[in-house]
Each structure stands twice: as structure tokens, then as C-alpha cells.
Amino acid sequence: MTPRRQDFFSSRKMLFLGLAFHLFLLLSPSAARIGYFWHITDIHYDVHYSVSGDIRKSCRRTENKLGGAVGNSRPAGRFGDHNCDSPWDLVESAAKAMKSKHGDNIEFVLWTGDGVAHSPGVSGDHQLERLKNLTHLLRHTFSSQFVFPVLGHDDPNPGLHFGQGYRDVANYWRPWLPTEAIQTFNKGGYYTIERKLQKLRLVMLNTNLCSDIVGNEEDPAGQWAWLEETLQKSQRNRETVYLVGHMPPGVDERQNGGISPYHEVFQARFNQRYLRLVRKYSDIIVGQFFGHLHSDSFRIVYSDTGRPVSWIFLTPAVSPKKTPSGANNPGLRLYKFDTDSGQVLDYRQYYLDLDAANRQNVAEWQPEYNFTDHYGLNEVSAHELHNLVESFAVQEGATLFSRYYRANSVRFHHNTEGCDASCAHTHYCAITRLDYQEFRSCLETAASALASAGVIALCIPWSLLVLLLMPLLHALVQSVLMPSFGGLHYS
Numbered sequence: 001m002t003p004r005r006q007d008f009f010s011s012r013k014m015l016f017l018g019l020a021f022h023l024f025l026l027l028s029p030s031a032a033r034i035g036y037f038w039h040i041t042d043i044h045y046d047v048h049y050s051v052s053g054d055i056r057k058s059c060r061r062t063e064n065k066l067g068g069a070v071g072n073s074r075p076a077g078r079f080g081d082h083n084c085d086s087p088w089d090l091v092e093s094a095a096k097a098m099k100s101k102h103g104d105n106i107e108f109v110l111w112t113g114d115g116v117a118h119s120p121g122v123s124g125d126h127q128l129e130r131l132k133n134l135t136h137l138l139r140h141t142f143s144s145q146f147v148f149p150v151l152g153h154d155d156p157n158p159g160l161h162f163g164q165g166y167r168d169v170a171n172y173w174r175p176w177l178p179t180e181a182i183q184t185f186n187k188g189g190y191y192t193i194e195r196k197l198q199k200l201r202l203v204m205l206n207t208n209l210c211s212d213i214v215g216n217e218e219d220p221a222g223q224w225a226w227l228e229e230t231l232q233k234s235q236r237n238r239e240t241v242y243l244v245g246h247m248p249p250g251v252d253e254r255q256n257g258g259i260s261p262y263h264e265v266f267q268a269r270f271n272q273r274y275l276r277l278v279r280k281y282s283d284i285i286v287g288q289f290f291g292h293l294h295s296d297s298f299r300i301v302y303s304d305t306g307r308p309v310s311w312i313f314l315t316p317a318v319s320p321k322k323t324p325s326g327a328n329n330p331g332l333r334l335y336k337f338d339t340d341s342g343q344v345l346d347y348r349q350y351y352l353d354l355d356a357a358n359r360q361n362v363a364e365w366q367p368e369y370n371f372t373d374h375y376g377l378n379e380v381s382a383h384e385l386h387n388l389v390e391s392f393a394v395q396e397g398a399t400l401f402s403r404y405y406r407a408n409s410v411r412f413h414h415n416t417e418g419c420d421a422s423c424a425h426t427h428y429c430a431i432t433r434l435d436y437q438e439f440r441s442c443l444e445t446a447a448s449a450l451a452s453a454g455v456i457a458l459c460i461p462w463s464l465l466v467l468l469l470m471p472l473l474h475a476l477v478q479s480v481l482m483p484s485f486g487g488l489h490y491s
């Protein structure tokens with residue numbers, strides 16, 4: 001990072017750490033080191049949450065003072081409810097968990113937006129106050145590390161691409177951001193962090209500017225030109241890059257087969273533009289990290305010739321609130337990486353069993369799984385992820401798919417009972433087809449194959465059927481789509 005010295009060396013402890021660190025670097029100039037960083041996202045702190053609130057009304061205190069929990073099927077829990085966004089007790093427990101599980105020995109924290117709950121009727125100033133509460137909490141939790149935040153679509157002023165909106169937020173985040181970062185943040189909510197002694201560069205995007213809020217604008221707040229220029233420069237300087245944002249490209253994997261709209265968050269033209277850039281710079285992009293969907297999933301980007309060239313990890317939300325796509329338990333993620341090259345080595349997903357926490361009146365965050373172990377992977381790479389998702393499609397992969405599906409809701413769903421053939425196939429298509437057209441073709445191909453197999457479907461459960469049919473579907477998909485994107489298989 002390029003810390004501003006007065007911040008970095010603001011205390012004796014930091015001075016000591018700083019000297020020790022520099023000494024370390026002198027002794028081993030470019031030694032690869034294993035490091036860690038946290039990724040926290042979609043906290044959705046709701047200041048109006050109350051245990052005496054109505055779970056049918058976001059657990060908010062109602063106007064009726066006598067109301068309270070009367071008429072509720074159950075009271076709202078101290079640490080939250082699957083109908084509601086996060087109470088402060090949940091937010092605080094998440095910060096404590098990060099501190100206690102892995103507090104000191106971390107390089108930085110990624111915080112990818114939606115800090116505050118969407119509150120109709122709450123003024124922007126009040127929303128900013130809430131964002132300040134969260135900033136304050138994270139600063140105290142990580143007093144000697146840097147947190148790199150991006151704006152979420154529910155944060156105050158995500159779409160204000162000029163003027164005061166960005167500046168207000170930047171003022172809170174100033175202690176974490178170098179001067180050049182503040183300059184571009186003020187312009188459009190995006191910035192880059194260059195690490196002086198290491199190759200890895202963080203590129204923090206404002207992907208809210210890829211959604212409908214920007215209308216027909218060609219290059220909202222100049223972000224695209226800036227991004228391409230930044231990537232070019234990184235390539236010239238032989239750096240590696242993380243792309244980090246709130247809303248991801250591609251589609252929501254949790255909508256069930258063919259329901260329209262397809263939960264596309266980027267405008268189609270921006271979705272394509274993003275994918276083109278990732279393909280073009282896939283040799284330097286060593287990680288992409290997003291939130292917004294509240295689920296635990298991943299995406300694979302393929303080259304024009306069908307080679308898996310890049311991956312995206314989607315980290316699940318802290319907020320347990322049910323979205324139209326489903327609910328989840330609160331999650332937090334710790335990445336393990338090579339601090340010099342940025343190569344991601346593994347991650348550990350942590351979670352809170354919300355019902356248990358409320359029952360026991362204590363929030364015990366636990367490891368949920370460890371990525372490479374969970375899926376039996378040799379390494380974190382687009383190629384390994386490609387093999388994983390292809391294995392979902394064959395019978396032997398059924399166990400892996402059920403592991404994936406359980407993790408997808410952060411163990412809110414314990415098995416694949418609720419996920420029939422078309423649900424499973426939607427996950428497959430969303431993971432492997434980020435282009436909207438290709439995603440639709442992927443779904444349609446499956447639908448017609450399933451329909452013509454309808455007779456068999458009467459005798460065997462859907463989930464089994466899809467597994468049996470997958471190889472056939474693949475052959476079909478390949479032969480139908482081959483001309484448009486040159487085949488998906490890479491072996």
C-alpha cells in the first residue's frame with residue numbers, strides 16, 4: 001500500500017511494526033510471503049431494528065407503541081432475523097469475530113458495500129451517519145490495518161457521479177485512502193491502491209455506475225477510460241491486479257430456471273464491456289471480488305476460444321435478510337494469498353448459525369468450510385473452478401454440487417431438496433455464462449432437452465434426472481453454441 005505516513009506511523013506500536021517490516025523487506029527483498037485479507041460485504045445495518053419490532057415489517061418498531069411483538073409468529077432475535085437486515089449486535093459480533101479469528105496478521109480488509117439498510121423515508125444525512133458508525137467500528141477493529149471500501153447500491157449516494165455525494169463519504173474513508181485515491185473517489189467513487197514494494201495492485205470499482213441509474217451515458221464519471229488505462233499501465237509495469245466491486249457482472253444464480261427478469265445488474269453493454277476487458281487483461285488479473293447477491297458463489301470467465309481465463313468470487317452477506325432469491329446465514333470470508341504476486345491460495349468461509357445464536361444469546365461465528373478442502377481442489381485457478389463446475393454435471397459430482405448448494409445459502413439450506421433440475425442447471429449456467437445471451441441460450445437448451453425427456457421424468461426425481469442428463473445437455477449445448485463462442489470445454 002502507499003500509506004500516508006502520518007497515519008501509518010501514528011503510534012509507537014506502528015512505528016515499531018513499520019521498522020520491523022522494512023527490516024524484513026531489506027533482508028528478503030522480494031520473498032513471497034503468505035498473507036491474509038478479510039472480505040466483508042452487505043452488512044445492511046438497520047438502525048431501526050428492534051427485538052420488539054415486527055418481523056413482517058423488517059423488525060422495525062412500529063408507530064403503535066403498544067404493538068411490540070404482539071401478533072408476531074415469533075419475536076425478532078437479538079442477532080437478527082431472516083426477514084430483516086442487521087441489528088447492531090450482529091454487526092458488532094462480526095467485527096469481533098474478524099478480530100478474534102484473524103485480527104492482527106492481515107494485510108488489508110475489502111469492504112464491498114451495502115453498509116446500510118435500505119430505509120424508505122430515511123434522509124441521506126441519516127444514512128451517512130450510519131455509514132459513519134460502520135466506518136468507526138471497522139477503524140477500531142483494524143486499528144493498524146487498511147480497510148478498502150467500495151460503495152454499494154444501497155449506500156448513500158451510490159449514483160451521484162458528481163459533486164458532494166462522493167466527497168461526504170470520502171471524508172469518512174480518508175484515513176484509509178491515499179490522496180490520489182481520494183481524487184478519483186471524489187470524481188466517481190472508484191480508486192486504485194498501489195503497493196510500493198509488491199506487484200499486486202487493487203482496483204476498486206464503483207459498479208453501481210454499470211446499472212440503469214446512469215441511463216445512456218457512454219462512460220459514467222470516466223470510470224471505463226480510467227479502468228482501461230489503469231490495466232494498461234499495470235501490464236506495462238508487470239503488476240498483477242485485483243478487481244473489486246459491489247455489483248458483479250453476469251446474472252443471479254439463485255433465480256430459478258427462466259424466471260424473468262434475469263437479475264441482471266449491469267446494463268448489457270457494460271456487462272459486455274467488462275467481460276471484454278477481463279479477457280483482454282486476464283494474464284494480469286489474479287482475482288475478482290464482489291458482493292451484492294448476498295449468496296456464496298463464483299463465476300468463470302472464458303476466452304473467446306473457450307478457455308477458462310479468470311474467476312470471480314462472490315462473498316455472502318453479513319445481513320441474513322431474505323431477498324427475492326432466498327435467505328442466508330451471516331457470512332465473513334478470510335482469504336489467504338501470496339502477498340507479492342497476489343495469487344489467491346485459499347479462503348476460509350466463516351458463518352453464524354443465526355437461529356442458534358439467538359437461542360443461546362451468544363454469537364459464535366464458526367468456520368464453515370475451507371475452499372480447496374471443501375471442493376478437493378489443487379489450487380485456486382479458473383481451470384480448477386472450470387473442472388469443479390463441470391463435475392457438478394456428472395453423477396460423481398452430485399456430492400460436490402450439494403456441498404456447493406449448502407454453502408450457497410451459508411447453510412440456510414441444509415440439502416438440495418429445494419433445488420430441482422432446473423434450479424441446479426440455473427446455477428451451472430450463471431457460473432459459466434456471464435454474457436446475458438449465452439446465459440439465456442444455456443437455460444433454453446436445458447429446458448428443451450428436459451421437456452423431451454419428460455416421460456422419464458415421471459419415474460425418477462428431478463435432481464437425479466438432471467445429473468443423468470447433464471452429459472447429454474453438454475453435448476447439446478456445445479453443438480448448438482459452438483459457433484458463437486467456440487466451445488466451452490478445455491482439457
Ligand SMILES: *[C@@H]1O[C@H](CO)[C@@H](O)[C@H](O)[C@H]1NC(C)=O
Nearest residue numbers: 088129130132133134136137
Ligand atoms: C452512531 O453514531 C452516533 C453519532 O455519530 C452515535 O450517537 C451512536 O451511538 C452511534 N451508534 C452506534 C451503534 O455506535
Ligand SMILES: *[C@@H]1O[C@H](CO)[C@@H](O)[C@H](O)[C@H]1NC(C)=O
Nearest residue numbers: 334335336346347348370373
Ligand atoms: C485451510 O485449511 C488448511 C488446512 O487446515 C490451512 O492450512 C489453511 O491455512 C486454511 N486456509 C485458510 C484461508 O484459512
Ligand SMILES: [Zn+2]
Nearest residue numbers: 042114292294
Ligand atoms: Zn446488499
Ligand SMILES: [Zn+2]
Nearest residue numbers: 114152153292
Ligand atoms: Zn447491493
